[in-house]
Amino acid sequence: ALMAQAIQQRCCIYCSLLICLFCFLDTSWGPCMQRSIGTSSLARQVQFADAWKTSSHSRFCCLIYATQNGWKLPILFEEIGAPYDWCLVNFEKGEQKSEAFLKINPNGRIPALIDREKGVTVAESGAILEYVCDVLKSNLLPSKDLDLQKHLQCKQWLYWQVSAQGPMLGQSMYFNRIAATKGEKDDFAIARFGNEAKRCLKMLDDQLQQTGGPYLLGKDVSIVDVSCFPYAASAYWACIDVSDMPQLQAWLKLLHERPSFKTGLSIPFARPAFFGPPWATEEEIQSELGVNAAQFSIPKQ
Numbered sequence: 001a002l003m004a005q006a007i008q009q010r011c012c013i014y015c016s017l018l019i020c021l022f023c024f025l026d027t028s029w030g031p032c033m034q035r036s037i038g039t040s041s042l043a044r045q046v047q048f049a050d051a052w053k054t055s056s057h058s059r060f061c062c063l064i065y066a067t068q069n070g071w072k073l074p075i076l077f078e079e080i081g082a083p084y085d086w087c088l089v090n091f092e093k094g095e096q097k098s099e100a101f102l103k104i105n106p107n108g109r110i111p112a113l114i115d116r117e118k119g120v121t122v123a124e125s126g127a128i129l130e131y132v133c134d135v136l137k138s139n140l141l142p143s144k145d146l147d148l149q150k151h152l153q154c155k156q157w158l159y160w161q162v163s164a165q166g167p168m169l170g171q172s173m174y175f176n177r178i179a180a181t182k183g184e185k186d187d188f189a190i191a192r193f194g195n196e197a198k199r200c201l202k203m204l205d206d207q208l209q210q211t212g213g214p215y216l217l218g219k220d221v222s223i224v225d226v227s228c229f230p231y232a233a234s235a236y237w238a239c240i241d242v243s244d245m246p247q248l249q250a251w252l253k254l255l256h257e258r259p260s261f262k263t264g265l266s267i268p269f270a271r272p273a274f275f276g277p278p279w280a281t282e283e284e285i286q287s288e289l290g291v292n293a294a295q296f297s298i299p300k301q
Helices: 002-025 068-080 125-135 148-179 187-211 223-233 246-257 259-264 282-294
Strands: 043-045 060-064 084-088 112-115 120-123
Touching (some): 043 068, 060 068, 068 125, 068 148, 068 259, 125 148, 125 223, 187 223, 187 246
Parallel strands (some): 060 084
Antiparallel strands (some): 060 112, 112 120
16 A cells, blocks of 8 residues: 555656756647746847847847856846846756867856957856956955955955855755655755855855845845855755844845845746745745756766
């Protein structure tokens, strides 16, 4: 009886995934997920074939998808107030693994950036944020000549985000929302990455308490907030309880409501389910569960 029940549960999971996948692959994205492209006076969408073309709108073209790493670039440009082009790297078509994209990033991951004026590309979100801030002389990354200590603090936290916070929350999301949804639950991996993800979020909570906020390095928003926010805001999707982190919660609310961050989270499109209530409805959460899991395959043993 127990075996029959387990088989039935697994069948239900796969049926749900299949239905949501069909909805997602439909050109209208179906009734399950109503994706709408975000808009901004600073942003212009282009096709990949036009990504290198000189543009009077912006020297930069962001190659992105709607993920925690992908949202960092629109948030950055919106916060700086600089115009930018963006191109959707379609995961459903595997474009991040295409020959053309792999020439820009051999790792086959978004985001990537094209600087048409200099004729160069840069991949990996931390390197991109640092490059754009340097080129545009943004105070989000203070010059080392003006404030060496804050410059180094920004880089320290930026590198921590891409090496610790992002990977730990990302793995927690994978094992909770993808592997488990597909019937491959690994309790050890869930506990391991969940504990590390919570430790990283607690570091942010402690940092906010130490600096007095409202931002991670004190009274001014910085590249560190841009980098850390999308993953921290996705604690719900990583199944991490942050109810005992009041400073973190206040910071998340502040940035969710900050116009540049709010707009950045909508480009290329919004996925509010990642952030949970009150930012998403139960219907949005349930629909995203199947769609998100369907974008990944589980390696065979």
